[in-house]
Amino acid sequence: MSLFEAMAAPHQIDRYLELVNPMATVRDLRAEVTGVRRTTADTVTLTLRPTRQWRGFEAGQFVQVGVVIDGVRHTRCYSPACSQHRPDGRIELTIKAHPQGMVSRYLHAEARVGLVVSLSQADGVFRMPATRPEKILLISGGSGITPVLSMLRTLVDEGHEGEITFLHYADTERDVAHRDELVEIADGHANVRLVLAYTGQAEGGDLHGFFGQEHLEAAAPWHGEAQTYLCGPPGLMRGVREHYDRIGLGARLHSEEFAAPVAAGDEDATGLLTFTSSGVTARNSGASLLEQAEAAGLTPEFGCRMGICFSCTAVKTSGCTRNLRTGETDTDPDQPIQLCISAAVGDVSVDI
Structure with a gap:
């Protein structure tokens, strides 16, 4: 691919366009904060105007919202609180500032009209059937x-x-x-x-x-x-x-539910973790593979940390892992797994 072609790729164009107007995009979905209300001590309600790529949502689904904090983009999942039939096409998010929630605390304290955030299309199976129950x-x-x-x-x-x-x-x-x-x-x-x-x-x-x-x-x-x-x-x-x-x-x-699954305690953990692409090894602590990768100094991509958004998917090259949500184990090699809801059972190698 030529340099011109690389620069002309949709995401590359978006990087240039955002310097002029953060809401001008070819492919990236973003949203501008058009309203901010703080009605309780620890919550903020934001009204967002998505860019033209937005395809709408069904009541009960969630979106991923990304903000840049100290130069690093962080993404979390939130459910729209408004009707899916809102006539102006905007979405309303009510966000509670959790003590350990970097994004929620940032938005609660810093969100202002005009702030532009990254946005995903709506996802999730928590929704009502097309024929509404009586x-x-x-x-x-x-x-x-x-x-x-x-x-x-x-x-x-x-x-x-x-x-x-x-x-x-x-x-x-x-x-x-x-x-x-x-x-x-x-x-x-x-x-x-x-x-x-x-x-x-x-x-x-x-x-x-x-x-x-x-x-x-x-x-x-x-x-x-x-x-x-x-x-x-x-x-x-x-x-x-x-x-x-x-x-x-x-x-x-x-x-x-938007709560992270609980991993096993240290007393239940054995084995060695190998992060093959990084050449890093660590003793298995029993925490999720995402938490252990971060503890080892790695920065794998993640979104919700609850097994919903699939942002942290990586390939397990060998070993046995346990799904923290279902309890199921997987011993097959070369399988994609979600780091945030997977724990190692003995020795495990992951391609990150």
């Missing part, structure tokens, strides 16, 4: 509110007439993102019921404490006939799943 129970907790709020807003825009209950868990009333919008939707639609459960506040709200059968009966006594969509912190996710399995409704529960 009865729908939406359960969320904390920042898990965003994908199910998108579902609620989408159903309202579609004029859905079936029963909908939105059950949301928060520590206190002050921690409920989009509370005013939720109240407005419930007040304006007879088929929508809003149930707020506070785990750290004894007064106010509709329910108190953590999820259980009594909460389910109070919020949606018809839950056995409904399709339930769930997103929230690990404790809520685990509690709802275990309860639905016990009462035989596991097939009616659909969930999405």
Whole structure:
């Protein structure tokens, strides 16, 4: 390929165009922040205007957002909170600043109108069927509110007439993102019921404490006939799943989680890791291969760190790995694996 051809390649052109106008791209998908709202102490809601490459999304899906922090681009996954039918084509993200979240903390503190971020096309299987269920129970907790709020807003825009209950868990009333919008939707639609459960506040709200059968009966006594969509912190996710399995409704529960899987402890780990392309070796600590590669001084590409975006896929050339989400092991050589959700079982070689 000639130098001219290399410079004319779409991504190379985009590198030049961004010097003039960051939103002028041939292939790269980006978005400009057009609105910033901080409605709770630790969340920020951003409105984004994507470039022309944007193909839209379905309620419940996620996108990858990339920002440059101290000269390094970092990417994380967030779910749009707006309706998939939003008429202006923009998307709304509500982002909670987690103590260890570099991107979330940066956006919470620094996001301003005019900021341009990188954006991926929407992805993910957490979404409603094309034929909407007659009865729908939406359960969320904390920042898990965003994908199910998108579902609620989408159903309202579609004029859905079936029963909908939105059950949301928060520590206190002050921690409920989009509370005013939720109240407005419930007040304006007879088929929508809003149930707020506070785990750290004894007064106010509709329910108190953590999820259980009594909460389910109070919020949606018809839950056995409904399709339930769930997103929230690990404790809520685990509690709802275990309860639905016990009462035989596991097939009616659909969930999405944005929490990294837990790797084995040091006492369970044996073997030696070899990162073949880098010529680096390290003792297996039991952590994910992504974490161990970073601990060894390597900088493999990654996105969500939760096994969703596939950005950290690399080839395992030999050895046995365990999928941290499913527990399945893989002993075949020359297999692509996701570093963030794979742990070594004994000696493993990876091509990074």
